[in-house]
Amino acid sequence: MTGVRMPAVVAADIRKSYGELNAVDGVSFTVAEGEFFGILGPNGAGKTTTLEIVEGLRQADSGHVTLLGENPWPRNPALLPRIGVQLQASSFFEKLTAKEQLLTFGSLYGVGDTTAMEMLELVGLGDKADVREDRLSGGQRQRLSIACALVHDPDVVFLDEPTAALDPQARRNLWDVLREIQARGKTIVYTTHYLDEAEILCDRVAIMDRGRILAMDSPATLVRGLDAPTQVVLQRGAISTEQARAINGVEHAYEDDVSLTISTRKPAPVLSALAERGTLDGLQVRTATLEDVFLHLTGREYRA
Amino acid sequence: MTAFTSLATAMVKGFLRDRMAVFFTFLFPLMFLVVFGLIFNGGGGDRTGVAVVGDGPVVTALEQAGVLELRRFDDPDAAERQVRDGDLPAAVVVRGHDVGVVYAASDQVASGTVVGIVSGVVDKANLAATGAPPTFSLRARSVEDASLKPIQFLAPGILSWAVSISGVSGAALTLAAWRKKQVLRRIRLAPVGPTTVLSSRVLVSVGTALVQGALFVGVALTPPFGLRLNGQWWLAVPLLVLGTTAFFAIGMLVGAFARTEESANGAANLLVMPMAFLSGSFFPLEDAPAWLRTVSNALPLRHMNDGMLDVLVRGKGVEALLLPSAVLLGFTLVVGFVAAKVFRWED
Known part of the structure; x- marks a missing residue:
């Protein structure tokens, strides 16, 4: 061809x-x-x-x-x-x-x-x-x-x-x-x-x-394209929610029974600030997925 | 391998690995043949049994007549009890020159036969005792008649029934199963036409019918059944082929509507079983009411039955194939056409 x-x-x-x-x-x-x-x-x-x-x-x-x-x-x-x-x-x-x-x-x-x-x-x-x-x-x-x-x-x-x-x-x-x-x-x-x-x-x-x-x-x-925040998840009690909110770049921070979740659009400075505090044990970083894209597009949770 | 042969091979393998299908195609009809064959052959061939007490020229003559099977008893009461209990139709008690017959009131045909034979023997003995020459003479000889021994009737009937049920359910089950499992859809996505798919299935059905024919006739020919083929028995082959195509067409029609294999199988049986009885596959239609015989003329199985009987055991030639072939071919074309119209590749 x-x-x-x-x-x-x-x-x-x-x-x-x-x-x-x-x-x-x-x-x-x-x-x-x-x-x-x-x-x-x-x-x-x-x-x-x-x-x-x-x-x-x-x-x-x-x-x-x-x-x-x-x-x-x-x-x-x-x-x-x-x-x-x-x-x-x-x-x-x-x-x-x-x-x-x-x-x-x-x-x-x-x-x-x-x-x-x-x-x-x-x-x-x-x-x-x-x-x-x-x-x-x-x-x-x-x-x-x-x-x-x-x-x-x-x-x-x-x-x-x-x-x-x-x-x-x-x-x-x-x-x-x-x-x-x-x-x-x-x-x-x-x-x-x-x-x-x-x-x-x-x-x-x-x-x-x-x-x-x-x-x-x-x-x-x-x-x-979604421009969704990255979720950083820490063990509950690693730092307090107030301390978390004080970190530069953090948009939201909330706690449930087991973990503290931080949302940010600038994950790099947030992660280095957390590293300085020595709170990286058990830390998880979740970026947006296609499920978030679906949620954003339809306003509904994705359920297969 | 070409698409045609490989599809046919796939169907044959699938069939042979399906024990239920093999059973219902070959062994189930064979069981009918064996059971009916043994029941009816036993009944037709046996001599009538008679209890006998005493001895003398009359008993000897009865024995020599060869029509009755004598069972000897010493006690007249024991002999009579056999009759009262319904085990034997009659008892003959001979005391010197006195011949007494006790017969069952229920079985008039059998007891009439016994009384007639005994009285004939007694009359003959009386005539011999007088020394006078007989005034009338009797000449009896046998001729071949058109009525058939049970096996002669059963083997072609059961063969026709077996071919019809496996033709109908073979087509219906394959279509329903392949549609349900989307095999038809998958085949449709390959560069083969529906004609290839259907004709390979017809070929498998025709092969099955020929094996059924060889198997059932082969078993019926063995001594316990004693089938005797007459004349141009090989004319059954074109009849088997045409019968298969006609019933295959009916099966295609059933398969077009059935959604599952179970419903296809049920519908096939619902259609074929009554048809088999109405067409005289198991019992002769001679005693059936006239209207029923008229109705049965509309059934393809009736004509296949008749044709099978004519060419297998009645010794008729090609002319006996004309009507059955025309009817079966007509069914193939008309029903096949309708089935092709309502055919669905998928649900």
Whole structure:
């Protein structure tokens, strides 16, 4: 390809309503090639519907989608080999082993056996090749279903809540898999309701609520743009609230049963003042997170 | 492997690893065949038992007639008790030249047979005692008739029923399960058409039907059952194929509406079980009321049954396939068309 690199995904003002409910209410975004793009938001925010419209599984009421330069709706067979989709439910053939699942899905794309086995290794299930799908753990099933989405070496990968309902260890294992996929040059579009996870993984995120995108940028930019104070948490009794308020740069200080929390927009001088007093034991520094961004945008606590 | 063969392979593997499915496809109908076959064959082939007390030319002649199975008793009371208890239809008590018959009032057919045979033997003995030549002579010979031994009737009937239930539930269960688990959706995201998916499933169903045919006919041919195939039995193969496609189409229609595997399975049974009885898969329809026989003509299983009977045991040729094939093909096309119209990839 020459000239300007085409974006992998362009969604322009897409809308979809079910009766009275506007599930997707004018969503626009662009995903560059090789980008790891996250769509975040609480359950019912419209993430999955948005993803399905982009994948070509659903028709938008209005708006336009371009996927790898083509229109995904109606079902576009020329496009299908270039996209990989992991659905929210783990859709497997009954009673087949991990290896058989991959070979079967691979054959739908005319992919040879070696590629299929390579994907099994990629997601770390090489030693589970002969285990039946219904005997895998939740995390293993998720990894297998990602391998099935990747089996034909697509350019763009769509993952719908791949880390939902996994224990922390399994989630971290999956993060490694996702990073490895990005390292192979794939474009990844994924949804999650874990804001902390998106902050770690994504190049850029779109925060969705009630069918609309509230903010879209890199996680760091979003957090910085919030201009939220840094929270410094000390053990209760390390210093008094009055002493804390006296420190230059401290905006608020309040105490509860176990700790003293100090808010500041100038963490460096505050921390050095605390160090001088020798009160750094058990000190924690919390900067703003995407959850604070969500709170700021919606006025509501984030609840996944 | 191509998408077609690998999908078919995946379905066969999934099926063979599902013990319940294998049981209900092969062993369950086989149990029907074994149980019905043994019950009805036993009843039809047995000779009527009779209690006998005493001895002499009449008893010897009864024994030689070979129609009755004589059970010897020493005590006339014990013999009569057998009849009173309902264990035997009649007792014959011979004292010298006096032949007494006690028969059960309830079983008129069996006791009538016994009384008739005994009186025939007694008359013959009387005639022999007079030394006079017989005035009338009797010539009896047997001819092949169209009525069938139970196994001849049961094997084709149960085979048709088994093919219909596995055809309907095979299609309905696969569709419902794959829709629920979003496998259909996932397949739709791959560059394969619905025709590939459906035709590979039909191929698996046809293969299942052929295995069912070989298994049931094979078991029915063994000595305990004694099925005898006549004429062009291999004409059953096209009938198995057409029957499968017709019932597969019905299953697709069921699968289009069923949301879960359980409801698909229930609906399939609800549809096929009454149809099997109305179509005469288990019992002949000859004694059924006329209106019921008329109704049964609207059922595809009735025609598959008839066709199976004709080509497997009645020794008929290709001409017997015409009507059943036309009906089954018609069902395949019409129901298949409707099923394709109401088909849903997802809920």
